[in-house]
């Protein structure tokens with residue numbers, strides 16, 4: 099199958115909320131091809147009118163790598179159609195088997211056009227916010243290889259971003275919790291994200307360069323989950339609280 103055909107399988111799986119067999123079980127492909135499939139599938143979304151809003155990093159924490167059995171950094175693209183308003187709704191019927199995970203989001207104040215050094219991150223990022231990501235693998239049983247998940251745009255499905263705070267604060271070791279219906283189901287620290295969430299931003303800048311993905315001013319960069327993800331059920335209220343940054347949530351309808 100061609101890259102276009104493989105991308106179409108994943109795009110249709112997302113549109114129809116119907117899982118598919120792992121692509122790698124049908125045809126072997128390498129990481130570069132996986133990113134080409136991701137690009138072709140996101141381009142189908144752009145053709146339908148969706149707009150690029152930023153990048154998400156994946157497997158930036160051990161908790162996530164161990165949960166999913168994949169041990170390499172990955173990145174995907176976010177579109178405006180994935181945005182859930184604060185306290186808004188995720189439509190369960192449009193998903194296959196959605197999960198939520200607590201993250202930190204960066205707001206880009208100046209286009210990032212090279213691999214950033216730690217010393218210059220504040221020139222490019224003014225604000226940080228607590229965030230939740232919704233992931234919904236298009237693969238049966240939420241099982242995939244590294245190449246499969248990259249091709250599937252890293253399971254990207256939804257995100258809710260809380261209130262912005264100044265990035266001029268120490269975000270290296272903030273407590274983070276994931277709450278379902280008021281109960282804490284996972285808790286951890288922002289330190290779980292590559293030892294410091296700024297490292298995730300640096301990795302995003304490097305990978306965007308490598309894959310020639312522009313990061314314009316106003317883009318969001320999701321740093322990756324600090325704890326394992328949890329499966330969602332209809333009717334649940336989902337919330338994350340990040341120390342000093344505040345809380346944000348959504349409901350599953």
Ligand code: OOG
Pocket residue numbers: 154155156157158159162166199231233234235247252253321322323
């Ligand atoms: C892949 C996406 C991983 C993260 O924050 O680590 C990710 C998946 O777990 O389905 O978004």
Ligand code: MG
Pocket residue numbers: 154155156199201231233322323
């Ligand atoms: Mg994530």
